[in-house]
Amino acid sequence: MIRLYDTLTRTVRPLPQREPGKVSLYACGPTVYDHPHLGHARQALTYDVLRRYLEWRGIQVHHVANVTDIDDKIINRANQEGLSEPQVAKKWETVYFEAMDELNVLHPHDRPHATEYIHEMVTFIETLMANGSAYQTETGVYLRVRGVPGYGDLVQRSVEELAQGAQARVAADEHKEDALDFALWKAAKPNEPTWPSPWGDGRPGWHIECVTMSLGILGDGFDLHGGGDDLIFPHHTNERAEAIAAGRPFAQHWIHNAMLNVGGEKMAKSLGNFRTVRELLDEHPQNARALRLLFLQTHYRKTMEVNAEVMQQARAAIERIDAMARRAGASMPLDDNLVDPAALEAFGNAMDNDLGTPEAIGVIFDTLRQANATLDSYAAGNAGLADQVTRLVGAVVTLTNVLGISAAPELADDADIEALIAARSRARQARDFVEADRLRAQLAELGIVVEDTARGTLWHRR
């Protein structure tokens, strides 16, 4: 049985399934106004792995990830760059998805944009106004937080505790009935994009978009709602409040991934200490897979660091997967139907337990070592091991596939390199090792590593 930690109840619970065999997942996506940083990557990768695993288990996943394409950040950016808000949003959305593609993140089934749902948001707010949950002031429409039962449950705070925080921190808005109340609709300000509404021109508040879109696409009582744990309050708390106030059954289960730290501090736009996905990707061709592996080696609910050293370590581990694939590919036909069952079972048990990817990675590398050992023995002439090799290699291939870190296909053959390899092989045949070593050094300068195996010489890029 698949179990996941639920933020609301603070317990590991069985995966909710409104409909057996299906899971609806809404993961809060990015506000598009700048390069995505590594924190966004961790968020996207967390839900990508969850989805891949569920699908591998035969569960049909409906994955929705929104794009916030209108908010203060976007407006500021547009003003800075002399562009329109839609231009800014479009530009950075493209950058975001290009980066996610390179990280091998599967596309969500739906990718709704806030500005496409204005009408639905207005309707939602009308419901809240009609049942007395919301009120209008000069500055907008607000939700009466104190009228929402269990408002602070997601953050484990009482309304009174939250009120103290709000009093101390939030600039007083004398128009609001209560400092805790938050905007559903923001009245138009000069030089801002606006939409018409029964309460005058304006634009939606942040939280209303996710409630409207998640309920609109996935329907009442959908299964999973996720995002970074910094969204627990206020974003998810307020989304939940809106749904409760509207009398709509909301997410059955809340899942949150932990933050990334830099030098012991949270990586954040506001702290300016972030690294962009782009920078990391450009640094090394294997970084996309290495980053994914690095994230998988740490549990998704644990804060972690990303730095050059651990990236290097992850690349070395990725290289082991590729090395095995090269070796196996050179000597073994693979058969999808022959996969070591013990490895699959151990992997499944690890993943079922709140997405235990660190343990699952352990299973993969254990299997990898067995595969290599068996491969050695097979190459030494023990032909009876053929099936066992196939099973073990097959398990590694299958499982790395599930997690999105499978061995990269070899790059197209390069004639020049092949010629050097061939020349070196001739030199070795002639036992001219000085020449052979000279050619190997030459290849090394081109970033090529050669490996002499029982089945001939293999090479790959460093």
Next chain:
RNA sequence: GCGUCGGUGCCCGAGUGGACCAAGGGAACGGCCUGCAAAGCCGUACAAUCGCGGGUUCAAAUCCCGCCCGACGCUCCA
């Protein structure tokens, strides 16, 4: 201040009451293999102990209490 979560080997990082497993990855050292390498395999030291101090228990890294340190949240933030 309040809330939440953490502090495990040289580094990263699992484990969260019990069987010689403190997993797995990286780095190191030795051996086998190799013309030499690379890759791989085998082995070794690495945490005789899991932030510190108490306690519960037949049994604790794992539970309880206190303390120290850190991260995150307390309305921009994945």
